[in-house]
Amino acid sequence: MNFTQTARGIVRSMAIVLSVAVPLAITIEAADARVGGGGSSGSRGSRTYSAPPSTTTAPGTAQPMNRTFTQPGTPAAGAPAAANKGGFFNRPGMGMLGGLAAGFLGAGLLGMLFGGGLFSGLGGLSSIIGLLLQIALIVIVVRLAMSWWQRRHTPASAYAGGPAEGPGAQTSFRSGLGGFGLGSSQPPLEIQPADYEAFERLLGEIQAAWSNEDVAKLHTLATPEMVSYFSKDLEENKARNDINKVSDVKLLQGDLAEAWRDGETDYASVAMRFSLVDKTLERTTGRLVAGSETPVEVTEVWTFARRRGGDWELSAIQQTS
Numbered sequence: 001m002n003f004t005q006t007a008r009g010i011v012r013s014m015a016i017v018l019s020v021a022v023p024l025a026i027t028i029e030a031a032d033a034r035v036g037g038g039g040s041s042g043s044r045g046s047r048t049y050s051a052p053p054s055t056t057t058a059p060g061t062a063q064p065m066n067r068t069f070t071q072p073g074t075p076a077a078g079a080p081a082a083a084n085k086g087g088f089f090n091r092p093g094m095g096m097l098g099g100l101a102a103g104f105l106g107a108g109l110l111g112m113l114f115g116g117g118l119f120s121g122l123g124g125l126s127s128i129i130g131l132l133l134q135i136a137l138i139v140i141v142v143r144l145a146m147s148w149w150q151r152r153h154t155p156a157s158a159y160a161g162g163p164a165e166g167p168g169a170q171t172s173f174r175s176g177l178g179g180f181g182l183g184s185s186q187p188p189l190e191i192q193p194a195d196y197e198a199f200e201r202l203l204g205e206i207q208a209a210w211s212n213e214d215v216a217k218l219h220t221l222a223t224p225e226m227v228s229y230f231s232k233d234l235e236e237n238k239a240r241n242d243i244n245k246v247s248d249v250k251l252l253q254g255d256l257a258e259a260w261r262d263g264e265t266d267y268a269s270v271a272m273r274f275s276l277v278d279k280t281l282e283r284t285t286g287r288l289v290a291g292s293e294t295p296v297e298v299t300e301v302w303t304f305a306r307r308r309g310g311d312w313e314l315s316a317i318q319q320t321s
Contacts, residue, residue, distance in 0.1 A: 033244045033280045033290060034298070035210040035317075041067040041229045042316025044269065044303045045262040052301055052318070055255030058271035062257075062301045062318040069225050189259035191268055196254070198312045199270055199304060204249045206314055207276065210234075211246040222314040223305060241283045248295060249276045257301060267315065269303045 040063045044052075048070040051062050202221055209217040213234050218227050237244060257269040276298065279291030305315035 033242075034246055034276070034278045035207055035230065036300075037229070037233050038319065039066045040064060040316075040318040042223070042226050042303065042314075042318075043068050043070040044316050045070075045260075045265060045267050045305070047258075047260070047267070047269075048316075052257040052269040052271075052303075055257050055271045057253045057255040057273050058257070058299050058301055058320045060321045062320055065316070065318070067229055068316075189261050189266055189268070191256055191259050195268065195312065199254070199268070199272075199302070200251050202304065202312065202314060203251060203272060203274060203302070207246045207249045211244065213243070226314050226316070237280075238283070242280050242289055243283045244278070244280050247277045250274060250295075252297070264308045266306050266308070267303060268312075269301055269316075271299065271301050271320070273297060273299045 042065065044050075048065060048068055049072055051064070054060060206218065206221050209215075209221060210230060215227065215231055215234070218230050222230070251272060251274045253273045255271045257271055259266070259268040261267070274297070275295045277291075277293060277295050279293070280289045281287065282289055299320050301316075301318040301320060302314060303316035303318070304312040306312045
């Protein structure tokens with residue numbers, strides 16, 4: 001009797017879980033159908049692995065990249081290669097001190113080889129305390145000399161590009177319904193009204209090209225990295241015999257999260273809240289698979305990039321939480 005009651009309880013619990021999980025899975029499938037797959041993809045230059053500041057439009061945190069070509073820990077342009085470091089005593093300009101320290105250690109090793117102890121070559125010190133004091137003294141002297149040398153030879157042009165601006169240094173550009181608005185001051189990289197018009201235009205054109213599966217058009221609107229992700233997602237839709245149709249895209253609100261320059265490339269990360277009709281159809285029959293004719297609202301952070309004097313292109317899409 002108890003076994004039967006336990007079994008019924010388990011079945012009832014499974015039924016409850018499934019009743020919640022199945023609609024959730026359907027919702028996730030519908031949300032993941034739009035351009036970008038509902039994930040976080042692309043690159044933000046040197047800030048790919050740092051979250052853009054929150055804004056009024058997207059007060060939460062942007063999710064980290066699920067797909068990106070940018071590798072973490074990539075040294076900045078002009079940074080010395082790790083191979084040039086050589087070793088502890090083989091730093092550029094440290095020949096004299098390196099030779100001195102190596103001489104101390106060499107004398108100790110010779111003493112060990114000839115049976116006199118580690119530092120017999122320096123006067124026959126055999127005390128372990130004396131040994132430790134000598135090692136500590138050598139390390140301190142070498143480190144102090146290295147710090148002095150680095151400070152003296154730091155290039156004066158290290159900050160030629162201007163100080164790095166933190167999240168608090170960025171000015172938010174907010175708007176009400178219908179697009180972007182301008183704040184009272186300007187960020188380090190000035191974003192003009194024409195730039196906001198380009199961002200809004202790209203939002204609609206990219207969604208339309210995605211819906212039409214027009215990869216050639218996407219190549220004119222997004223970076224090659226983003227187009228590679230779009231192409232992969234479209235191929236997966238074809239393999240499932242599905243097609244995602246997006247229409248009636250309307251920007252409701254937009255904020256500039258941050259704008260900066262990496263070398264010859266300008267970047268602007270923009271939080272956008274927009275509405276769209278997002279539905280997935282069976283390719284051969286046109287049967288509705290997911291979504292509906294009812295518009296849904298989406299909030300994402302889109303990053304745009306442009307080479308100096310070029311046009312803006314979509315460089316990354318991040319979901320918000």
